[in-house]
Amino acid sequence: MTTPLNLKNLERAQLRDALAELGHKPFRGDQVFRWIWRRRVDSIEAMTDLSLALREQLAGARIPRLEPADVRVAEDGTTKLLIALDDGKQVESVIIPDKDRRTLCVSTQVGCAMACTFCRTATMGLIRHLEPWEIVEQVLIAERVLEERGEGRTIQLKGRGQAGKVERALTNLVFMGMGEPLHNHAGTAAACRILTDEQGIGFPPRRITVSTVGLADRIxxxxxxxxxxxxxxxxxxxxxxxxxxxxxxxxxDMDVLLDTVSKLELSRRQRVTFEYVLLAGLNDSVEQAASLGKRLVPVADRIKVNLIPFNPHEGADFQRPDLDDVEAFRETLLQWGVEKVHVRRPRGDRILAACGQLALEKKPG
Ligand code: SF4
Known part of the structure; x- marks a missing residue:
């Protein structure tokens, strides 16, 4: 028995090809894509402007949908979504509200193979890559959760001067959840193309940030x-x-990474973000900040640095640094000419919102 085709796993160009193979004009693929991602229908029958013949041909195809198995909200509004996958595995996403922004932290793998010692997800090892649709679904789930709470809506705006504009429940996406996005290069890239396709969700690419441990050859x-x-x-x-x-x-190593960053083609205002988790006593001294600042001089005008005080979890070997040490680290980087250095304040501590923590509490399988 062959597995039914999952229409949500296809980018628009792939849908066009698939329908052309079935003997239809490729633009029918655009129509199906819009029904799935813009109008968000769950069945072929709902695609009322497709011919009966085409709907019958697609009758065996799937348009699956994922649901959260658990939703936890911290006092600061940070919301952790534990998402049940079809094979019983679980991943997590985190909605992070901040002033007029609502950012979703998205996962790309179940577990992770990269073995960073400060990360709870790492202790799971890699279980599997997420498929493109499983990555995109996290965005739709988060939008539904926000809409149900009356905290935002995603609609196409209509009226004068509004054509093509979308009001969005989520303002930003960061791929910093479970997994290393570039290890799942094909799945993550396909998910990004589905998310940004203007005939579907149309999420602006400039509002999406993909985070890597530094798989330099894939960047x-x-x-x-x-x-x-x-x-x-x-x-x-x-x-x-x-x-x-x-x-x-x-x-x-760091030379390879910095060399890669120095050669990237960036638009005038675009910068690469360096994330720096501060671990007390290990990487948070002023001397280390100076050594880092010196090293960053050649790329200082094309980067920004986010300092993230470690969010300790049970069994962790590291501690969160004092705020004074964090501030001293930041000041030192600024003195070395790194113009943009932000300190990310800890979010949702009570619900373990550092990525990779909730999924282990309710271990897959
Ligand atoms: S999830 Fe991120 S921090 Fe954790 S092991 Fe993987 S790459 Fe490292």
């Missing part, structure tokens, strides 16, 4: 394929510390 091709923004988890001032906490550094 440039991935950005060329998707047009989204890039963040790199740096987390260390030098290779000694980075080797200790991020095994990937043995393959792509």
């Amino acid at each position: 440039e091709p991935f950005l060329a394929e998707t047009g989204v923004n890039l963040a790199i988890s740096l987390n260390a001032p030098d290779d000694g510390v980075r080797n200790q906490i991020m095994p990937v550094n043995r393959k792509f």
Whole structure:
């Protein structure tokens, strides 16, 4: 028995090809794509402007939908969604509200193979890649949760001067949940293309940031394929510390990473974000900030740095640094000419909102 075709896993160009193979004009693929992602129908019967013959041909295809198995809301509004996959596995997404922004942190794998020592997801190992539709569904689920709470809606705006404009429940997407997005290069890139396709969800690429531990050889091709923004988890001032906490550094060290960043084609205002999780006593001293700042000088005008005080979890070997140390670290980077250095305040501590934590509490299987 062959597996029924999952229409949600196809990018628009693939849908056009699939319908052409069935003997239909390729634009029928655009229609089906719009029904699925813009009008968000769950059945072929609902696609009323398709011919009966085409609907009959597609009758065996699937338009699956995922649901949250658990929703936890912290006092600051951070909302953790545990999402049940069809095979019984689970991943998590986190909605992070901040002033007029609502950002969704998206997962790309069940578990992760990268073995960063400060990360709870790492202890799961890699279970599997997410398929493109499983990545995109996290966005739709989050939008539904926000809409049900009256905290936003996603609608096509109508009226004068509004053509093509969309009001969105979510303002930004960051691929920083479970998994290493570029390890699941094909699935993540396809998901980005589905998300940004203007005939479907139409999420602006400039509002999407994909975060990598630094799989340097995949960075440039991935950005060329998707047009989204890039963040790199740096987390260390030098290779000694980075080797200790991020095994990937043995393959792509800091020189390779910085060289890759220096060669990226960026638009005038675009910057690569370096994420730096501050671990007390390991990578948070002023001397280390100075050493990092010096190293970042050649790329200082094309990057910004996000400092993230570690969010300790049960069994973690690391502690959160004092706020004074965080501030001193930030000041030192600024002195070295890194113009944009932000400190990300801890969010949703009570619901374990550092990525990779809830899914382990309710272990898949
Ligand atoms: S920090 Fe990210 S890349 Fe590293 S193990 Fe955790 S999920 Fe994987």
